[in-house]
Amino acid sequence: MSASVSVLASGSRGNCALVQTSTTRILVDAGISCRETFRRMKALGEDPRHLSAIVITHEHSDHIHGLAVLAKKLKVPVFMTGATHQTWARAMRDENGVRPTMDRLEVFSAGKSFQVGDIAVTPFTIPHDAADPVGFTFRAEGVKIGIATDLGYIPASVRDHLRHCEVLMMESNHDLEMLRVGPYPWSVKQRVMSRVGHLSNDALAQFFTSDYDGGAAYVVLAHLSEHNNHPELARKAAEKALGPRRTLLLNRVMLASQTEPMEPIRL
Numbered sequence: 001m002s003a004s005v006s007v008l009a010s011g012s013r014g015n016c017a018l019v020q021t022s023t024t025r026i027l028v029d030a031g032i033s034c035r036e037t038f039r040r041m042k043a044l045g046e047d048p049r050h051l052s053a054i055v056i057t058h059e060h061s062d063h064i065h066g067l068a069v070l071a072k073k074l075k076v077p078v079f080m081t082g083a084t085h086q087t088w089a090r091a092m093r094d095e096n097g098v099r100p101t102m103d104r105l106e107v108f109s110a111g112k113s114f115q116v117g118d119i120a121v122t123p124f125t126i127p128h129d130a131a132d133p134v135g136f137t138f139r140a141e142g143v144k145i146g147i148a149t150d151l152g153y154i155p156a157s158v159r160d161h162l163r164h165c166e167v168l169m170m171e172s173n174h175d176l177e178m179l180r181v182g183p184y185p186w187s188v189k190q191r192v193m194s195r196v197g198h199l200s201n202d203a204l205a206q207f208f209t210s211d212y213d214g215g216a217a218y219v220v221l222a223h224l225s226e227h228n229n230h231p232e233l234a235r236k237a238a239e240k241a242l243g244p245r246r247t248l249l250l251n252r253v254m255l256a257s258q259t260e261p262m263e264p265i266r267l
């Protein structure tokens, strides 16, 4: 086996993915409980004790809910930006105002690559209403994997980072019409639709039509809203936009789920 990607959970109730080679295993976000992370990893035949590191995109609870317990149990390095760590620590203060310690914290900056085992990790800034949110690309074994969820739109800098990926995991958060007529209060709808909110099926389709290089073997649709989207709407919008570029070897569309791990992608 060379590299593989497994999505353990994706959506507003928790995000967690696993990017690995034969020697290195990186958990991307820790948005489900430690117990559930372990359960889902074991269901995929993975041993949580073999994790090499945890990397964090931003401090919203659907990305860090299980982090404190996971970090304590596994004692692995946790990579975050300084601003994300500070915001996380502030929010986690106990009743005496004492901030939690992160024993093996590794601070990174957006735009500066770092190495975990044989995987080169490049964090890049994304437009989202968090302290210092990032997406990631991972390079190992001659392949590149891109993950960009939780972004209000796709700026040129993000498009550049996502070129030449074999796996492209992208947010397809909501159907605009379902969001518009759906149950959320107007203020929340405005937040989701804003330039620092979440990416709609249409916005992602627009990226596929006009800015995407077309070269990914797998396109994973992620962070789907359970209230304002339907998996088949997201899939249809993406497949239509990818059009004839979907072949046997290119642009297989997969859907990441909130409730169960996605079938692992092996490259």
Ligand SMILES: [Zn+2]
Residues within 6 Å of the ligand: 058, 060, 128, 130, 150
């Ligand atoms: Zn977020």
Ligand SMILES: [Zn+2]
Residues within 6 Å of the ligand: 011, 012, 015, 060, 062, 063, 150, 223
């Ligand atoms: Zn999120």
